[in-house]
Amino acid sequence: xxxxxxxxxxxxxxxxxxxxxxxxxxxxxxxxxxxxxxxxxxxxxxxxxxxxxxxxxxxxxxxxxxxxxxxxxxxxxxxxxxxxxxxxxxxxxxxxxxxxxxxxxxxxxxxxxxxxxxxxxxxxxxxxxxxxxxxxxxxxxxxxxxxxxxxxxxxxxxxxxxxxxxxxxxxxxxxxxxxxxxxxxxxxxxxxxxxxxxxxxxxxxxxxxxxxxxxxxxxxxxxxxxxxxxxxxxxxxxxxxxxxxxxxxxxxxxx
Amino acid sequence: xxxxxxxxxxxxxxxxxxxxxxxxxxxxxxxxxxxxxxxxxxxxxxxxxxxxxxxxxxxxxxxxxxxxxxxxxxxxxxxxxxxxxxxxxxxxxxxxxxxxxxxxxxxxxxxxxxxxxxxxxxxxxxxxxxxxxxxxxxxxxxxxxxxxxxxxxxxxxxxxxxxxxxxxxxxxxxxxxxxxxxxxxxxxxxxxxxxxxxxxxxxxxxxxxxxxxxxxxxxxxxxxxxxxxxxxxxxxxxxxxxxxxxxxxxxxxxx
Numbered sequence: 152x153x154x155x156x157x158x159x160x161x162x163x164x165x166x167x168x169x170x171x172x173x174x175x176x177x178x179x180x181x182x183x184x185x186x187x188x189x190x191x192x193x194x195x196x197x198x199x200x201x202x203x204x205x206x207x208x209x210x211x212x213x214x215x216x217x218x219x220x221x222x223x224x225x226x227x228x229x230x231x232x233x234x235x236x237x238x239x240x241x242x243x244x245x246x247x248x249x250x251x252x253x254x255x256x257x258x259x260x261x262x263x264x265x266x267x268x269x270x271x272x273x274x275x276x277x278x279x280x281x282x283x284x285x286x287x288x289x290x291x292x293x294x295x296x297x298x299x300x301x302x303x304x305x306x307x308x309x310x311x312x313x314x315x316x317x318x319x320x321x322x323x324x325x326x327x328x329x330x331x332x333x334x335x336x337x338x339x340x341x342x343x344x345x346x347x348x349x350x351x352x353x354x355x356x357x358x359x360x361x362x363x364x365x366x367x368x369x370x371x372x373x374x375x376x377x378x379x380x381x382x383x384x385x386x387x388x389x390x391x392x393x394x395x396x397x398x399x400x401x402x403x404x405x406x
Numbered sequence: 407x408x409x410x411x412x413x414x415x416x417x418x419x420x421x422x423x424x425x426x427x428x429x430x431x432x433x434x435x436x437x438x439x440x441x442x443x444x445x446x447x448x449x450x451x452x453x454x455x456x457x458x459x460x461x462x463x464x465x466x467x468x469x470x471x472x473x474x475x476x477x478x479x480x481x482x483x484x485x486x487x488x489x490x491x492x493x494x495x496x497x498x499x500x501x502x503x504x505x506x507x508x509x510x511x512x513x514x515x516x517x518x519x520x521x522x523x524x525x526x527x528x529x530x531x532x533x534x535x536x537x538x539x540x541x542x543x544x545x546x547x548x549x550x551x552x553x554x555x556x557x558x559x560x561x562x563x564x565x566x567x568x569x570x571x572x573x574x575x576x577x578x579x580x581x582x583x584x585x586x587x588x589x590x591x592x593x594x595x596x597x598x599x600x601x602x603x604x605x606x607x608x609x610x611x612x613x614x615x616x617x618x619x620x621x622x623x624x625x626x627x628x629x630x631x632x633x634x635x636x637x638x639x640x641x642x643x644x645x646x647x648x649x650x651x652x653x654x655x656x657x658x659x660x661x
Contacts, residue, residue: 160523160527160531162425163521165427166426167425167426167427167430168425168426168427168520168521169425169426170417170422170423170424170425170426170523171421171422171423171424171425171426171429172420172422172423174426175422241523241527242531242536243527243530243531243535243536243537243538244527244537244538244546245538246536246538247536247540248536249535249536249539249642252534252536262534263534264530264531264532264534265423265531266418266423266523266527266528266530266531266608267523267527268415268425268496268521268522268523269524269527272415272496272498272499272521272522272524273521275498275519275521276415276497276498276519276520276521277519279507279511279517279518279519280498280504281497281498281499281501281502281503281504281507282498282499283498283499283500283501283548283550284504285502285554286561289549289550289559289561289562290547290548290549290562290563290566290567291499291547291548291549292545292546292547292548292566292572293538293545293546293547294544294545294546295538295544299540304544306541306544306571307544307545308545308566308569308571308572310565310566311545311547311563311565311566311569311572312545314563314566316561316563317547317563317566353521387504
């Protein structure tokens with residue numbers, strides 16, 4: 152049998168946000184390579200006989216670097232294994248998929264990509280706040296606030312990020328939130344722009360910190376989030392119903 | 407029983423890209439209100455006894471306006487119905503969800519939102535091209551090219567769209583492609599920037615037209631796409647393996 156690699160999005164956190172296709176591929180896999188952020192419940196949906204290997208930065212190996220992951224994928228495919236590379240969220244958004252696909256294509260390995268619900272969509276659904284809106288949010292933009300060295304990237308068009316008519320979602324945004332807010336202010340962003348931090352979007356222990364560009368850094372520091380965080384910035388993120396109300400209403404709506 | 411409305415994303419086209427949660431809600435619904443772009447296979451996954459009502463612009467009703475849809479949802483919820491409002495892609499991206507949620511919350515109706523795979527993620531997966539990349543695409547942005555009057559919106563930050571270090575995905579972009587390219591050129595975009603048109607992303611009859619900002623309008627006009635189209639613009643959309651190769655490889659990878 153010929154080996155293959157399927158890059159598969161695991162969705163934002165809630166195991167029920169896995170797609171039917173991701174489930175089918177998981178149930179057909181010989182080997183599952185999975186990131187830190189993938190819930191154990193999702194791994195449990197995979198084929199029982201599959202070998203499951205953590206390849207995240209907090210995986211059991213002393214160093215699981217991108218090159219090592221690529222080498223492992225090529226080795227497994229050469230052995231004829233059907234491999235699922237399970238990534239948090241969607242593989243094509245801040246997932247370093249282009250490096251993996253380029254190496255796999257160069258090695259002549261059959262690949263496929265299955266999209267997943269990216270964290271921004273999960274957070275918006277939890278909050279019941281649309282990411283786009285006529286007039287107030289015609290443009291939606293995503294950046295990651297975490298460069299190679301762990302600091303805020305330098306090469307971002309900050310003016311575009313500070314646009315009051317756009318919604319912005321910042322992935323991996325908790326650690327560099329202070330620098331981000333400083334940058335946006337320096338590029339003309341209104342300090343009263345609504346800004347939220349969402350930790351572990353769509354998970355049972357999801358937390359939301361509501362504020363403005365001016366107030367969010369102090370509020371976030373006080374609550375010291377430890378899970379993966381998104382920062383949502385823009386006029387559309389004002390108001391909305393409170394988290395508790397949403398949860399109660401969602402319980403009725405889902406029941 | 408108390409009625410409720412669940413806004414549910416149906417994903418980009420391929421019925422297998424539905425989430426497990428969307429499937430569960432569909433199977434519990436009394437009424438399903440669905441948009442034009444939702445595949446019949448997805449509706450068939452719903453509870454057999456459910457009433458299924460098209461509410462898209464091409465629905466069977468002479469005029470299915472946003473206000474009529476909202477009135478219908480409120481009426482059904484008041485009758486105690488569990489309603490799924492099924493939207494193409496993700497409800498929170500260009501889905502006019504904020505209007506619906508505001509009206510439903512004002513009417514005191516229990517609501518929930520279930521995210522879906524938005525079309526941009528589906529297209530990127532089909533093409534096996536990552537939407538983001540270190541250095542070349544730190545920022546990802548989405549706009550819709552279809553304003554209220556069917557023309558290109560005026561109130562867009564075109565300079566942000568023309569940024570050579572961002573990836574841009576334009577929803578509903580086929581009809582206004584010429585104007586879009588003119589605007590981007592006027593704001594400094596390089597005419598040789600890679601640009602793709604993807605029609606019916608993730609569907610079996612998906613079509614991809616590859617070009618540059620300079621060449622895409624004429625190529626797209628010659629092929630006259632009729633289904634929903636995305637335009638993808640940015641350095642990361644150059645190259646990639648050819649569609650036929652991807653399909654063959656995907657067949658192996660999925661088999």
